[in-house]
Amino acid sequence: MAEAAKTRLRILVVEDDEGIRDGLAEFLSDLAAVRAVGGAREAREAMLEEAFDVIFTDLRIGGEMEAGREVIDAARRLGAAVVLMSGASGREIDGALGCARADAILTKPFDLDEVERVLAGCVGRRAG
Secondary structure (H helix, E strand, O other), X not given: OOHHHXXXXXXXXXXXXXXXXXXXXXXXXXXXXXXXXXXHHHHHHHHHHOOOOEEEEXXXXXXXXXXXXXXXXXXXXXXXXXXXXXXXXXXXXXHHHOOOOOOEEEEOOOOHHHHHHHHHHHHHHXXX
């Protein structure tokens, strides 16, 4: 991604696993301005404090699928693209999300090339 895009693109990472959160945030920080939080409450607060273009969120935050759905719903209300990260099966994800939808799903474990492709897709759809 171009350096100019880095100054404009804002990403929020919501993940309760510190290793995944820190690793993903570090990788994404080369591509965009990144803020990383460990819980749904912190994510909602962050979304009130600043605008994000893309939100990477875990489905189960603190073991609760409802927390991930709350983050997705809040992101949608604010117009952000949503990338769902989960180790759950497709059926579990569909059941947990109900009518809420993500722009992309990263199945754990995922690799950084996949993260970059998904991010590029989200940015491309928003620009198009």
